[in-house]
Amino acid sequence: MSELVIKDLQVSVDTEDGPKEILKGVTLTIGSGETHAIMGPNGSGKSTLAYSIAGHPKYTITGGTVTLDGEDVLAMSVDERARAGMFLAMQYPVEVPGVSVSNFLRTAKTAIDGEAPKLRTWVKDVNGALERLNLDPTFGTRSVNEGFSGGEKKRHEIAQLELLDPKVAILDETDSGLDIDALKVVSDGVNRFREKEGKGVLLITHYTRILRYIKPDHVHVFVAGRVAASGGPELADELEAEGYDKYLKAAAV
Amino acid sequence: MTVTDTDLGTDPSTARDSVASALEQDRVESHLNPPPSYDLADHPVPTGREEVWRFTPLKRLRGILDGEASDKQLRREVSLPEGVTLTEITAEQARELGELAPNDRPSALAVANAGGAVLLDVPAELEATEPVVVTLTGESADDLVWGHVVVRLGRFSKATVVLRHAGSARYAATTTVVVGDGAELNMVSLQDWDDDAVHLGRDAIRVGRDASVKHTSVSFGGDVVRMHANVEYDGPGGEAELLGLYFADAGQHLEHRLFADHNQPRTKSNVVYKGALQGQGARTVWIGNVLIRKVAEGIETYEENRNLVLTDGCQADSVPNLEIETGEIEGAGHASATARFDDEQLFYLRSRGVSDAEARRLVLHGFFNDLIRKVGIPSLEEQLTDTVEAELAKNVLDGLAPVGGAQ
Ligand SMILES: Nc1ncnc2c1ncn2[C@@H]1O[C@H](COP(=O)(O)OP(=O)(O)O)[C@@H](O)[C@H]1O
Ligand SMILES: [Mg+2]
Numbered sequence: 293m294s295e296l297v298i299k300d301l302q303v304s305v306d307t308e309d310g311p312k313e314i315l316k317g318v319t320l321t322i323g324s325g326e327t328h329a330i331m332g333p334n335g336s337g338k339s340t341l342a343y344s345i346a347g348h349p350k351y352t353i354t355g356g357t358v359t360l361d362g363e364d365v366l367a368m369s370v371d372e373r374a375r376a377g378m379f380l381a382m383q384y385p386v387e388v389p390g391v392s393v394s395n396f397l398r399t400a401k402t403a404i405d406g407e408a409p410k411l412r413t414w415v416k417d418v419n420g421a422l423e424r425l426n427l428d429p430t431f432g433t434r435s436v437n438e439g440f441s442g443g444e445k446k447r448h449e450i451a452q453l454e455l456l457d458p459k460v461a462i463l464d465e466t467d468s469g470l471d472i473d474a475l476k477v478v479s480d481g482v483n484r485f486r487e488k489e490g491k492g493v494l495l496i497t498h499y500t501r502i503l504r505y506i507k508p509d510h511v512h513v514f515v516a517g518r519v520a521a522s523g524g525p526e527l528a529d530e531l532e533a534e535g536y537d538k539y540l541k542a543a544a545v
Numbered sequence: 546m547t548v549t550d551t552d553l554g555t556d557p558s559t560a561r562d563s564v565a566s567a568l569e570q571d572r573v574e575s576h577l578n579p580p581p582s583y584d585l586a587d588h589p590v591p592t593g594r595e596e597v598w599r600f601t602p603l604k605r606l607r608g609i610l611d612g613e614a615s616d617k618q619l620r621r622e623v624s625l626p627e628g629v630t631l632t633e634i635t636a637e638q639a640r641e642l643g644e645l646a647p648n649d650r651p652s653a654l655a656v657a658n659a660g661g662a663v664l665l666d667v668p669a670e671l672e673a674t675e676p677v678v679v680t681l682t683g684e685s686a687d688d689l690v691w692g693h694v695v696v697r698l699g700r701f702s703k704a705t706v707v708l709r710h711a712g713s714a715r716y717a718a719t720t721t722v723v724v725g726d727g728a729e730l731n732m733v734s735l736q737d738w739d740d741d742a743v744h745l746g747r748d749a750i751r752v753g754r755d756a757s758v759k760h761t762s763v764s765f766g767g768d769v770v771r772m773h774a775n776v777e778y779d780g781p782g783g784e785a786e787l788l789g790l791y792f793a794d795a796g797q798h799l800e801h802r803l804f805a806d807h808n809q810p811r812t813k814s815n816v817v818y819k820g821a822l823q824g825q826g827a828r829t830v831w832i833g834n835v836l837i838r839k840v841a842e843g844i845e846t847y848e849e850n851r852n853l854v855l856t857d858g859c860q861a862d863s864v865p866n867l868e869i870e871t872g873e874i875e876g877a878g879h880a881s882a883t884a885r886f887d888d889e890q891l892f893y894l895r896s897r898g899v900s901d902a903e904a905r906r907l908v909l910h911g912f913f914n915d916l917i918r919k920v921g922i923p924s925l926e927e928q929l930t931d932t933v934e935a936e937l938a939k940n941v942l943d944g945l946a947p948v949g950g951a952q
Contacts, residue, residue: 349892350888370896371897374895374898389912391914399894403899
């Protein structure tokens with residue numbers, strides 16, 4: 293089971309001119325085994341939503357609640373959220389020079405499970421995950437995200453998703469900057485995760501392209517820090533044909 | 546690029562003379578480095594305003610610069626590979642071996658007061674299979690000890706030398722490293738002192754024609770540690786890699802001064818020093834001087850210093866200096882950066898379940914990791930990694946609030 297419930301979430305960031313409100317009351321429930329797509333124009337607050345749920349220190353929660361299986365996510369530290377079963381595939385994964393991918397993956401796995409993985413199976417699991425994401429076996433020796441191509445960064449995020457096996461995955465524009473082959477590889481990875489029992493996915497995207505490979509159960513249009521409309525997969529088709537104009541105009545009123 | 550007239554014949558003495566005269570002509574008075582001299586009158590007691598002394602807390606040197614005589618010694622344990630010898634020689638013999646004359650007061654005092662030198666000799670063409678390991682241990686910070694050392698690598702020889710300082714003392718030492726043509730030296734000086742030691746050290750290296758030297762200075766312990774690593778060349782084609790790693794705790798002053806004197810064409814220098822600071826009053830100083838003389842056409846130099854500031858109350862000074870007398874070079878560059886833990890890096894790691902303390906440990910490990918691997922002595926790598934992590938653990942044990950108020 294895994295249920296992520298976001299209620300009336302309000303978030304601001306500190307700017308030179310004081311706090312700026314970005315999320316203006318977001319309400320969403322990702323039920324067990326469901327995939328939700330959030331689509332919205334640039335600057336609408338999609339990454340803010342993702343980072344706030346993950347606990348990035350830059351964002352201040354000014355109202356609302358987030359719970360995972362009834363537990364108060366907002367009361368947890370960043371690493372506690374991950375250990376509780378949250379995972380964020382970042383739009384811009386961060387370089388950690390001098391720390392190898394293998395070391396990083398093992399450290400993360402040990403932290404999430406509370407014990408070191410069994411060496412034998414772990415090596416097999418890592419090699420398998422890298423291979424399925426079309427990453428070279430020597431990838432493990434490279435420094436985390438350092439000198440990675442855009443596609444490698446995103447595939448590395450999905451390899452982590454596979455290995456760390458969270459309850460709920462938030463994927464922030466994992467599709468952007470990928471060519472069609474990489475997009476398929478990444479989508480296959482996400483679909484393998486979805487096939488497992490009870491996994492929730494919040495798929496944030498700017499484009500409809502990825503939705504041809506990952507079929508969402510629900511689609512939400514995100515504009516100006518709010519969910520402007522919700523529907524089934526047909527809503528994505530409408531956005532594909534008509535764009536965000538209609539919603540942007542409504543938000544501007 | 547042309548071969549200059551310093552490249553003369555095969556007789557090394559002729560070559561050296563002509564080089565010397567070539568140098569004489571365009572001798573530049575580098576304001577960054579006082580000229581070498583054995584005469585103490587040329588190295589007056591500093592006031593603290595001098596360019597080369599302005600970063601150093603003179604009071605905390607506890608009278609070393611007064612130059613009192615002392616016959617105290619550091620206890621010496623030595624492990625020598627077959628064929629390598631360690632002998633006592635006179636100060637005159639050290640000069641005859643072509644040592645590099647002192648260029649500051651502590652090194653001049655060390656020569657004047659040590660009453661002779663120690664010679665570590667690696668004969669020509671010997672390829673030492675095991676590292677030379679010398680451990681020097683002091684009894685007490687009240688003991689004043691003068692040290693005078695010559696390391697000589699014969700032509701085409703190959704050796705690894707690890708010099709470890711431990712215990713405590715007020716220690717001033719000068720070490721000359723003469724690396725013969727085509728020889729290869731990997732040398733590490735480890736400053737692993739107790740908290741109250743004071744160490745003024747100067748390693749001056751002359752790199753032979755087509756020889757290569759890697760010199761690593763590692764400073765963890767001591768109250769005040771001030772180390773010079775100076776390199777000059779005895780012919781074209783020499784390469785020097787100068788590495789450094791330091792970790793300053795509360796109240797510690799760790800100073801590293803580099804000088805790459807490109808006095809020969811087609812020589813290389815590559816400097817990488819990395820340091821971490823934690824605790825109230827932790828202070829590090831890095832001065833990277835590079836001089837590219839007129840004759841030094843076709844040289845390549847790069848120097849880099851990075852500091853990671855782990856807590857409030859620390860200060861890291863980092864000053865790269867490049868003096869260029871010729872434009873006919875392959876490349877010259879430097880980089881210097883002093884930063885705190887990167888919030889984005891910590892967030893990324895923590896978002897994968899890794900605790901704050903573990904995330905900091907990982908970032909720091911990564912910061913030093915590249916450098917530790919470059920040292921290229923496997924038996925030492927693990928020890929260095931462990932020491933770095935033990936240093937970081939102190940931070941946690943001391944209950945010092947990490948930068949940025951982690952939850
Ligand atoms: N530090 C900041 N200072 C000012 N504005 C910010 C800051 N961070 C984000 N914003 C603003 O918040 C809004 C939402 O950004 P973001 O969540 O990245 O949107 P999206 O991911 O949908 O493109 C944008 O208008 C952006 O300019
Ligand atoms: Mg975004």
